[in-house]
Amino acid sequence: MTNPVNENLKKRRSIYALGKNVTLPKEKIVETIEEAVRQSPTAFNSQTVRAVILFGENSDKVWDIVEETLQAVVPAESFAKTKEKIASFRAGFGTILYFTDENIVHGLEKDFPLYAKNFANWAEQGLGGAQQAVWTALAAEGIGASLQHYNPLIDEKITSAFDLPKNWVLRAQMPFGSIEAPAGKKEFMPDAERFRVFD
Template identity: 60%
Template structure:
């Protein structure tokens, strides 16, 4: 069975060996990110997901913030591996920051009180779908990426640096770039352990 969507999903991997030699323009990457998030589903079509796309000095600045933040809390004797990992993200071409807008979530909680406790859960599902959509779309365009979670440690510094709304809650960071080295073979648990099918 041939399915181009499934093939695109299979092409999405965590790529840590990145460089800046991408073949797409910044405008083309911007369009991919926008379209992927715009067409990702959310409960009640609430569209809670937000994104910030960083290129050039802004991309480097983010990973400098991460490095400085972690240097202050990670013991010096253990920092070399952390520094190396951050350098691999900085070596990429750009970063997508994923946020959820808490003001929108609160508005839906007020308007639909019966489901109030579910909207934060549905928001997390929405951001997960948006992140996956962007990741697959980038992979389908030949761009490697990985998903990182330095929030909430860097939240305040990120909001201050790029003057972002207080209601935007940082959920993940996705460094991306040219695939400098292919990842190893991916291992999967047995289908019998994950799935139940009743016919």
């Protein structure tokens, strides 16, 4: 008997060949993303994860900002490859921006000083859980995605472009779209190096 959760986790891969050939309505995509984030656990039920879901020109704007920012810092002789990679993300159907609400993190640090040094790490754990949940939920709908990290280089421009709260700290970007080419074979380390079971 197969486990449906694990079967969907197997579908979650880093898809870099994205397209706009998505048949799922935008409203259903938004609902899927929002529910996956909503149901993802966070320490103290702190709900520190924020997500901005972008389509069309708004999604393109993210990758325009990334390209413009990197062009200023990447050596000219290397930029063609960088530009090609960014174009592959822009080719997708949309982008999700993931943030941590630092006001909540700092509030918890103040309210629970005994655990203060852990709340930033716990917020990252919550973010990772939400990202995997969204990624897997999209994969279950036949939509490909990958997780990118151009922060903090683009943080101020993104906050300004979308008029976002300054206490939302950008942590990752997830371009998504139709799967135009499958991911390659995934290699796994030996189980004996990863797991310990005591019966």
